[in-house]
Amino acid sequence: MRIALLSYSTKPRGGVVHTLALAEALAAKGEDVTVWSLGRGGDTTFFRPVDPRVRLSVVPFPEVPGEDVGARILRSIAVLRDAFDGSQYDVVHAQDCISANAAGPCIRTVHHIDNFTTPQLAACHERAIVDPYAHICVSSAVAAELATGWDITATVIPNGVDSARFAAADPAPWRAELGRYILTVGGIEPRKGSLELLEAAALLDGATKLVIAGGETLFDYREYRQRWETRAVQLGISPVVLGPVDHAELPGLVAGAEVFAFPSVKEGFGLAPLEALAAGVPVVLSDLPVFREIFGAAATYATGPQALATALHAAIGDTTRTQLGRDTAAAHTWPAAADAHLNLYSHQLAHAV
Template identity: 40%
Template structure:
């Protein structure tokens, strides 16, 4: 173990440059490891050639992803192969890293191939959550990405238990964090311009981040918002984000059919700005009055920590993993299957006394979850992997 007390050379792999949860986790972890004195490089698939929407202190190697004429199975197959092809060449030409760490199913499958080819000795994977795929091919990819790593890590007790029960794998839990240098309640002067650009004139303004998709529970949230409008007709719901590998067009069609049935005006009551520039995201939180996130399945819920750091009251599902780090004093915890329960909580949480209490009680959560602490936990497991394979 002592031989690995030196700074480590660490390669982190993520499937995208778009700001999804596991991608944000990768970048924040990379920065935290770098600031602790380690040599870190991020490898990422880059679909549009624009790279990450933020400046990084750490080196990063972008692998341009080609378009795919085919279904999701062909897309996943090609994305894995793009990782393999690019890294197979590079890893044969450079001195090896100490740690190769995949943050998703795609990069984990690629690292398994590269390990079989002798390009790397071992690899680690973080399991953020487990999907339920109907496709045998996608399910097999997921199974391999969990069963083949030399060590799996996870981000919540809930997924730790799921990995133990489903696969017989003990995956140490590593905390997520929130970057308090980026997310705070202190205005930076861009809020007014952002509100004007997005048309945020509502009272109140509810925000959610993650796009329109099944596990974000977008349909049920929309039903709840329709009920809110009956009591607060000036309210607005902002659904930001939405970058994903998967095509949720059928679900989106149902969503917009419900928008029409409820006579909700897109661009007035419902604001859909799409992906928000990384530099604008902290200010976007500050333009809202409340954050609503009744998601059905998450690895953790990084956006909840970001919203709390920005000084917002938050609403989320009364289930794991959210209840691992949020209590009923710190968040509006609701039945995510009940539009009426969500609507009642949305109305309550913008009442001044309720809002103040939620914000006051939730602030301590941000101090418990830092990227520096997460990086230290990762390093302990990295060194354990190195020791076990030395």
């Protein structure tokens, strides 16, 4: 089967991580897989090495100084559309709204549903939901949103987790560098609940510092970041902001944490906290239906700074759910996800008009 998986970026965001892992799992099963993406910022390949059985096609996407988000979205769609020819493939599978707008007829994975106010983004988001001929969601919670908002029935295929990679990680270098720390991954942005986590961290005793990793994004969160930095000064705390962490070093960073915090206000799955469970780290999440669905009793749930601070404090040193957490992560595998995707692809091909 000739399969094209399309993404909007080569950077380490959740949808890109998903795309590469799925591509590798499909290629390991003997499928002919090509990953297409835009090479932002001069990138010619992805943020990590990719199994050589996966073909890569990274389309140059030079930066335009002063370009606003709306214009960048429209240019992203146009550049990827001009480069991509879907007629070469049996299956065209887009992983985000930009690639779904560029791909032509396609299957679309809806990782989560956004509420955009920028007109170009709102239109891109709507077309990327309405136009694809088949839909996948990584959780039942997102599939329910799709059914309620658009009367679309999606196939639910959860993400996989590279549990062995995180379970085997060496935390010592990061602990030596940072001491005791609470970790969150995803950068500083509204959807990640960054301000709420900052307020919660200020309520703790200060012996365990807050560390923030990641943050590659298409969007401009400078105003929110400035609010966050101003509030940190007002609260008298100094979190460690690492930015994107090298792929090889990330498991050790995760494994070295006392607790992993993920107070997002909207998510479609929660791959990063599952990786933390695989590493044996306790996890505290915001109380969202999607998290209850994926994590069950393996995590602690809290909403709001005071409840979050209480839960974080209680989770430090708590090993009572370590094995349950590891088992929860191990239950999600990329080979199983690949099998489910191949079943859907085969069904769609068999019923193609």
